[in-house]
Amino acid sequence: MILKLLLIIGVITTVYFLFIKKKPLQNTTEKRNDKPNDMIECSSCGVYVEISETILSNGKYYCSQECASKG
Ligand SMILES: [Zn+2]
Incomplete structure (x- = not known):
């Protein structure tokens, strides 16, 4: 049971970090488009x-x- 819980937490944090890493990249490209x-x-x-x-x-x-x- 505890192992399964750790696995789920691991998957959630991986997905969470993937989303966090993607966001700043999108922001920088948007900023570049704002200032041509x-x-x-x-x-x-x-x-x-x-x-x-x-x-x-x-x-x-x-x-x-x-x-x-x-x-
Ligand atoms: Zn010159």
Whole structure:
């Protein structure tokens, strides 16, 4: 009887841990989808910059004003 009980508890904890391990993984992927960070390569130096921080000049994206003036 006690052995059976331990077996049941073991199965329950295994299932419980499987669910706990799955949850954080789902949360991280959801967070990644919430924040789409579009990275764009600087046309001058090749550094990847967030699209909101780029400088658009002559239809090309640059990481800084300095790179934009260089071309
Ligand atoms: Zn640059």
